[in-house]
Amino acid sequence: MPGVPERVERLIASLGRLEEPVVQAMRAVPRHDFVPELAMVPHDGSLRVIDRNTDSEAWWEAVYRDESIVTQLSDGALAITDLAGVDGVVELPAGADYTSSSSAPSTVAGLLNLLEAEPGHRVLEVGTGTGWTAALLAHLTGGSGQVISIEVDPAVAEQAAKHLASTGNDRVRLVVGDGARGHPEGEPYDRVHVTCGVRAVPYAWVRQARPGGVVVAPYVPGFGTGHELRLVVTPGGLAHGRFPGFASYMVMRSQRLPPGGVLSHTRDHRAGVTAVDPRTIGHAPAGADLAIAALTGLYSRNLIWDDAYRLWVFEPATPRAAAVTWRPGQAEFEVRQYGDRPVWDEVVAAYFQWVAWGEPDRGRFGMTVAPEGQRIWLDEPSRTIG
Known part of the structure; x- marks a missing residue:
């Protein structure tokens, strides 16, 4: 059986390009302990x-x-x-x-690459989970008491505390609470590291970070794929940033869809057809997903069975939804729209708006977070799209 160092090195080699501090942290803090x-x-x-x-x-x-x-x-x-x-x-x-x-090591390492935590940095981690990323952050930042990790679930926090104690990671301060509120007692933070998906970035994270501080989080708007988000906090209390790559995380509990809110349509619907293959939108690139989410605020789900494909688009916790089905050999595709909002028409219009912009990829989009909320933009913050 391979030894632990061999397994760790093999894992690191499989993850692609990593910043050297992250590599050293993964060697010093093996995953199996957590x-x-x-x-x-x-x-x-x-x-x-x-x-x-x-x-x-x-x-x-x-x-x-x-x-x-x-x-x-x-x-x-x-x-x-x-x-x-x-x-x-x-x-x-x-x-x-x-x-x-x-979380998958490539996802963990990717966000740590973006965070660029350094010795002496004070870090707020939102979502302790098993405690592995908290221990990695403690290694990256060095001195005692630099990492505060907040976990909403007391049982999860208790298990993480055991993992951290058993590995000698007493430099992490664990807090049980709602990470969406941050932890003002420990501010200002140099870095905010988020390990759960968010649709709306809580302004508390920006407010509690110092100017020049970095917030890294998985942005999961609900339409299509999820995205890495890296924000930099400005002296004026705003945060600007972009979406460097893919990220998939469980959604923060306070931002989950309500029970039954995934597809709350009724049986009543309007039947129609569309010339737009639903796979065109369901399999669109990440840039299109960002644009559609920003322009419509809608969610999507894919359903595949046998030789058919169905794309659901919907407004959570309401009867407003559409189901569009592809079957082989069809020239037009069945559309069932539920409720009083033409969600399929809005999604199609948003997709072709993205096409008219020149099909920009994910990296051309960005976000600004302000006290009044967040906005998505294309190329520069002044070009807001949603």
């Missing part, structure tokens, strides 16, 4: 249980692959031991969801 003995990994659309006590090698292989490891289900209401399966493969019951995890 993964529970019983957890789950994605497996062919389901989940596979990994158990260090019954199949040690499978557990080690999962820990040092570049993939996320699920550590909590349904905010702790559903235990891994409650799931029935065959050969360790389980399917979640209806309504269950992943609610905490050890």
Whole structure:
């Protein structure tokens, strides 16, 4: 069985270009110290249980692959031991969801690259999770008491505290609370590191950072893919930044869709057809996703079965939605619109607006966060699109 240093080096080599401080942090803070003995990994659309006590090698292989490891289900209401399966493969019951995890190492490293935390920096981390990124941040920043990590779930925070204590990481201060409010007792922060997806960036993070401070977060607007977001705080109390790449995270609890809010349409609908293949929009590049989200505020979901594809676009927690279905051999595609808002027409118009702009990629879009809210822009902050 390969030793820990070999596994760590193999993982680092698989992650592509990393800043040297991040490489050194990943060597100093091995991931396995922060993964529970019983957890789950994605497996062919389901989940596979990994158990260090019954199949040690499978557990080690999962820990040092570049993939996320699920550590909590349904905010702790559903235990891994409650799931029935065959050969360790389980399917979640209806309504269950992943609610905490050890994020994929490439995602962790990517955000740390963008954060550029240095020795002496004071860091606020939002979302402690297993404690691994808090320990990585402690290594990056050096001295005692530089990292404050806030976790909304007391049980998750308790487990993270055990991981940190067992590895001698007493330089992290753990706080149980709503990370959307930040932690004003520790401001000003040089860096704010967010490990949960947000649709709206809380202004508290900007207010609590010093001028020149950096906020890094996964931006998950709900339409299409998620995005890395890197903001720099200005002396005037604004933060400006761009979307350097892809990021996928579980959404912050206070910004989750309400129960039943994913697709709350009624059976009543208006039937029609469209010449626009729904895959054109459902498979569009990340720049198009950003533009459509900013221009419409709508969400999307893909559904694939047999030889058909369906794109849902919807306004959360309302009956306003549309389902557009592609089947092979069709010249036009079925549209079912629900509610009094023509959401499909708005999405199509937003997509072709993006085309008219020259199909800008993700890197040309940016965000400004102000006390009154956030706005998305193209190329420069003065060119607001939503």
